[in-house]
Amino acid sequence: MDTSNEHELWQQFQAGDEKAFSTIYSTYFSILYQYGYHIVQDEELVKDCIQTLFIEIWRSRRNLATDVAIKFYLLKAMRRQVYLSIRRQAPFVSATAFDETNQVTQSVSYEFELIVQETAQQRQAQLQRAINQLTNRQKEAITLLYINELTHAEIAEIMTLKTRSVYNLIHEAMGNLRRQLTPLNFTWPMVVLFILFDHVNSYPSVGL
Template sequence: MTERNEEAVWLAFRGGSETAFTEIYNAYFKVLYHYGYHIASDENLVKDCIQNLFIELWKSRQNLSATTSIKFYLFRAMRRKLYQTVRRDKPLLSIDPLTDTYDTEVNFSPEFNLIASEISAQQRQQIEQAINRLSNRQKEAITLLYIEGLSYAEISEIMTLKVRTVYNLVHTALENLRAYLNQPATAIWLTVGYLLYP
């Protein structure tokens, strides 16, 4: 969707258009799923959160604010919904947004093996290990920046961090990945981007 089209679709949705609601759902379910999965690594939990998020959006549509970026709006809402759900329903699943430790592994999405079939098993394992050595916030920041194409300012709002902190997270993540993989940053993201998202 173009920015102008997004505004029109969002306006129609807020006005009660089921067609616009369906269009938004179909356009963003997959990216919300991938984003949520990189945070929680629980397929059913993430899907439930997306469903509940859209139910809540539909019920409160008339009170929603205008937006020029549906993706940004949904990512911010999805992150909040995930953390609320985990705190309430799965307190043993640690995804504290303020924690910057190395104790949580990324479990790649179910499509990972199919997507990565053209990459050698050794390369795939190296990339998985390198990403899993990043901190939780570094993983989230690089996913939003390089995979989802959001700006540093948008990421700072979604993650409730200062823009400078997001820059530092991304810089540190790239340096760590470059050290782990012994590759230039560009080569890393061409490969990692291909692996993480079809």
């Protein structure tokens, strides 16, 4: 979305324009859903978080900053909302599944699965094992960088890290993938394509 159009849309939303609000919702719902589902693989929880987030920003619209990058603002707010929901549900959810320190590796995130029909089952298994070696924090950083196209500084703010830490996370993640996949005859362009592969269809269908 063009920066000037985005600014105008946000101003209209803050002025109470329901059409502008609906446009923001429909434009960013899928992005927020995919990002939230990366953090916690619970479709209903993620949808509830999105609904709560949009209710809250509508109610507080007049008090929000007037000059914002909408996608960055919503992703940051979504992350906060998801972790608040997780904490509210404890101890009803597994602590290891949502460890924000990301020392426990989750099952491979959908946005990092290579969905290629011609790929042999053994090759897919090798690829998944390599991705499973990444920490959740590394996978989150790569998602924000390659899928949501945020800058390292923006990722650092969302993940409450120093910018240098974000560089280190991504460098370590890509290094791990390179070391594990190159000996298996995965060319590096293939690995990059794997990370950048259209991941939308990998998620459960979501209705607006």
